[in-house]
Amino acid sequence: MPRVFVSTVIDAPPARVWERIRDFNALPRWHPRIRESRIENGEPSDKVGCVRDFTLQNGDRLREKLLGLSDYDMFCTYAILEGPMPLTDYVATLRLTPITDGDRTFAEWSAEFECADEVADDLVGGIGTNVFQGGFDALKRHFGG
Secondary structure, three states: OOEEEEEEEOOOOOOOOOOOOOOOHHHHHHHOOOOEEEEEHHHHOOOOHHHHHHEOOOEEEEEEEEEEEHHHHHHHHEEEEEOEEEEEEEEEEEEEEEEEOOOOEEEEEEEEEEEHHHHHHHHHHHHHHHHHHHHHHHHHHOOOE
């Protein structure tokens, strides 16, 4: 089972970073690769089980289901239901942890999925660089880092 793990330090308090990323429907607000997003069936974007349907800048469409969300532990876990990548059983978690020295944020984004062996390295690299690191870089720019 391929795994992707990317982490970074964001020079902002965790509560401020969490406020920016918490909304499951807010990807277009903070991730540069996302064009638009909507929550299906008019459900609240923080309801576990809600599904976001979003479009990437390149026109690709994905649907993801919120599996877990904790304001106390500052994490969200989600699964891809549909998308253009040749993978299945994709589950990812985005988690923030306070760094008390300097009131900064340790951010980590990880995923596991199933795929054919011949595409595993490309998927791990693409998700790690384009999705996870791309999102972290945008957050760091937003918070002045």
